Amino acid sequence: MTHMQADGETPPLVLVRGVGKSYPGVRALRGVDLDLRPGEVHALVGENGAGKSTLIRILSGATQPDEGTIALRGAPVTFASPRAARDNGIVTIFQELAIVPGMTVAENIVLGNEPAGGPGRQLYDRRAAEALARETLAALGCENEIDPRARAGTLSTGQKQIVEIARALALKAPVIILDEPTASLSGKEADALLAILRRLRTDGTSILYVSHRLSEVLELADRITVLRGGAHVGTRPTSAFGDPMDLIEMMVGRPLDELFPPRNNEIGALVLKVSGLTRAGVFQDIGFDVKAGEVLGFAGLVGAGRTEIMRAVFGADRRDGGVIEKDGRRLDIRKPADAIRNGIAYIPEDRKDQGLVTSLSGHENLLMASLADYCRAGVVSRGRARRAAEEVARRLQFRGQLAKPARTNSGGNQQKIVIGKWMLSRADVFIFDEPTRGIDVGAKAEIYRQIQSLAAQGAAIVVVSSETSELVHLCHRILVVSAGRIEDELVFEAFDEQRILAAAFRGHTLPTAAHAK
Amino acid sequence: MHTYRETIGGRMSTGSWRESLAGHLRGRGMELALPIATVAMVAFFAASSDVFFTGQNFRNIGIAASGLAAVAFGQTFVILTAGLDLSVGSIVALVSVVCAFVMREYGIAPGIAAALVCGAGVGVLNGFVITRFRVSPFIATLAMLSVMSGLALNLAGGVPIPGLPPGFGLIAYQSFLGIPVPVIIAAVTLLVAELTLRATRFGRHLRAVGGNEEAARLSGIPVEKIRIAAYAFCGLTAAIGSIILTARVSSGQPTLGATLPLESIAAVVLGGVSLAGGRGSVVNVAVGVAFISILANGLNLLNISSYTQMMIIGFALIVAVALDQANLRRASGG
Structure with a gap:
């Protein structure tokens, strides 16, 4: 402009x-x-x-x-x-900064492109490196702020970023x-x-x-x-x-209406209630509740703390305070096994890293959270376990191969294995963390159908998603998390994507906001 | 409650049987390579030596292999959790000393019991250090190797402990139905280990922890306990191996088993167990043990020095790990 x-x-x-x-x-x-x-x-x-x-x-x-x-x-x-x-x-500066903390700013700026001198031009020329560093930093207007001889590890994130830009500049990219x-x-x-x-x-x-x-x-x-x-x-x-x-x-x-099945309209009694959930520096005073048959959405930006909140509810991460109640009873959740025993399931964001053991078969993954139900004196009753796994796979319209390692299945089918695992553990609270990330539209539609079908069976559902349109079409209620706090709550007659996005950005645009992660 | 759509759900992905067979063979390449190499090696030694292909020699190989076999089966459990136990050799030495002392005082059965408890105990200690203090398995068990070797030498005063009950030596040299007792012990260990891995909840949890610790944790599996149990099992089988080896020399030896860490890891990796965890079976490890033991025996018969054998086993380990890495890269699609 x-x-x-x-x-x-x-x-x-x-x-x-x-x-x-x-x-x-x-x-x-x-x-x-x-x-x-x-x-x-x-x-x-x-x-x-x-x-x-x-x-x-x-x-x-x-x-x-x-x-x-x-x-x-x-x-x-x-x-x-x-x-x-x-x-x-073409020089790319990734979010994960390529800075060697133990080296000086100058050494970082010339990294991979060191000025050389001496016999055979094999010696590192510190003077030339520092001169070049000073020159590029000056071109960026930061010559007073960043000392070429300082250790890069002592710089702030913003300063490190400037060092990376200076490196690109030194290459005349x-x-x-x-x-x-x-x-x-x-x-x-x-x-x-x-x-x-x-x-x-x-x-x-x-x-x-x-x-x-x-x-x-x-x-x-x-x-x-x-x-x-x-x-x-x-x-x-x-x-x-x-x-x-x-x-x-x-x-x-465009709104993707055709993707989404109608909302379940039989809402039952309160199932899960979380209050005052806090983890210092990550999220503060988080309170929410979910009823049977209800789908509750958590909107927000990546890094707003939603995953951390859900992991704390599930007992996968520690929390500094807060009460988790289910069916009116206070739960003592210290580890995932406690949450699972109480019927809470968490379907993690990262299928490959957290949801599945990709080297094991679909059968074994499906039974992972409920194996005790299919054991006698620690020995697995194979036939019974296999039948249960196949039954759940059929219910989910799983179209891969259960006997093969989970990694050989498509993203959508992998997701079904993760959901099936929790259906077998008889969970009635399902927490979905970014359930449709990285899968194609057809598989997304099936996941939405699964979520609504679980809700129709009386499960309480929590969905964390960074795709606002997905939440708007899926949920009965949406909470907006920004910088570790709940900023807004909307019910579905009054869903408004612009209002959700505005709330999502609110905490992050404050200059004082220290970002989680 | 649920809608059933069996017509669709029951269908497996299509694709010609030819493709699926090719895929099967690709996946099993590693598993087949070792038995083929072993058979080829047997053929070679049989052709080069008159004594190799005799019943008595195979009995010798069996007796010599059984100690390593027991240790390698436990090592398999640890490696399945993506761990490593370098301390197995020193456990064998310590157990040998403890077993000898107890046996001299109280008799054979208490000696064996003390041996098993001692081995499992060191294993628990390994697991505890690794899970509680987050020391990497490599360093934790390397340190334990030093600690337990020192302890064994201290207890024994640096010298072998003689005077074991004469009945104990029979463990090494008796046969039952024509099969040497050490081989029977190793076979039972194999059976128990394989059944534990395949049929029990613990076995499945073990592979889940090794395959993806975070997914296992989020599935409610007590990851730390499983890890400790794996090291305990490894200590226990090391004790079994030690009992076999101690019986063979009829004395407590504070320097027994020094080559076992490398040999057991080599057998496990040759057996196709991934160092990245989660994948492998004990039966294949038994083939790995056979490979190493037959190699040693055959080279002995050909008068090739044990020093050269060490070099060959070292090379074999590198080749096996390189193949495993190539496999992993292909599996991750990169």
Whole structure:
């Protein structure tokens, strides 16, 4: 808006055409186009699972696309490794910063590209390194703030980020990609970073910028590309968007009514009641209740503390205070086994890392939480266990192979194994943490059907999801968590995605907010 | 309550039998490779030596293998939890000393009982250090190796303990129905271990903990207890191995079993148990034990020094681990 305008005449520096990438069980990216012009800040936005990270990984050489082309200044390129992308002038700064804490700032800035001197040019030239560090830091306007001789480990997160940007600058990289650079910064640090990015743009550097902070995106970017479900929705100049809500509409897409079964309308008695749940620095004074047959949603941004809350209810993480009651009885939950014994099930966010033992068969995974029911004196009654597992698989319309290792099944079928495990443990409170992340639309619809069917059978359901539209169509009530606190509560006649998003951002945009995680 | 849609739900994924057979063979490649290599080795030694392919020699191999077998079966349990027990050798030494002292004073049965308790006790200690203080299994058991070796040498004063009841030696040299007693002991251990892994709740929990500790924890499995139990079982089978070895030398030996950590780990990994945990069976480990024992016996008959044998076993371990790693990479799809 203020700078480089979309005049259609500037040839793109980076041209991405029809790029696609599949992982086992999920098509992460398909037919995505993107062009990055010299000296522009180009924002990449989308919900979780929209394909932003995959696209960045491809551009940074961390992974290779299955299809499509990338051209740099008109010449086709393929990046076999991160090194190849870097040598071509594309430097990516990931959320997980690549800083060696034990080395000095200067050493970090020249890392992998050390100035050499002495016989055979094999000696590290500390002077040249420090001079280069000072020069790049000055170009970023941070020469007074960061000492090239300081140990990188002593810097704040924001300063470390600046060191990484300085490293890109020292390489004279024409393209810098930033993945959620402000996610873990305080308001002040984020402002400082944005100022640096503007400065880089003025100097002609192209910046591809991924962020969940939409107001920040609108403030900084020249153009915005929206991805949804791995596909390219559109690229518009920032001026085409009035406020974050326009952007959100484009990210979320049309309401997906046909995906969602009708809500269960038989709500019963109170089942689970949580009050005063607190864990210092993570979440404070969380209170909520769920009734039989009810689906309660937890909305919020990634890192708002929702997963941590649910893990504490389930006994997987410690809590500093709070009472958990079920059916009017106070529970003493110290470990997952306590929660399971009391009929509480937790279906974790990360299937592969937490939900499944992928090397074991579907049968064994299904029985993992209820094996005691199928044992006599510690010996498993195979036939009975097998029949129970097969019965539950049938009920869930499982279409993989139970006898094979769980990893060989598709994402949707893996999720069914996790749900089936808890059906076998006779749970009546189901906590779903991001149940549909990374699975395709068809499998999502089946998960929604399972959730409503569990509710219809009288289970109390809690769903944590970062996809607001999913919650709006699934839940009876939605609580919005922001920076570890419940900010808002909505009932389904009055669901309002904009209000939910506003509440979700509320705690995080406060300059003092210390972010959980 | 539930809707049944058996027509769809019961169907398994399609695909030609040819594909599924090929997939099966790919998955089983490792499992078949070792028996084939073992058979090939037997054929080679049978052709190179007159005495190799005789009943008496196979009895010798069996007796020599049984100590290692018992230790390796316990090691399997620990490795299934993605752990490692480097202290098995020192457990064997300590148990040998304790067993000898008790047996000299109180007789054979109390000696054996003390041996088993002592072995399992050290195992529990290993498990406790690993789970409670979060010391990595490698370091914890390496340290325990030193502690228990020192203890064994201290107790024995650095010298063998003679004067065991003559009946005890029979364990090593008697036969029952033509089968040497040590082989029977190892076979029973194998049976118990395999049944425990396959049929019991503990066995399944063990593999779940090794396959994905976090998923196991979130499924309500008492991860710490399972880990401690695995090390206890390993200590127990090390004690069984020690009893066999002690009976063979008819004295308490504070330096017994020094090569067992490496040999047992080699047998387990050769048997296709993944060092990453969660995958493997005790029966395949028995084949790994057979491989190592036949190799040692055959090389002896060919007059190749035990020093060279050490080199060969070391190389075999590296090859087995490299194959396991290649397998893991393929499984994770990367």
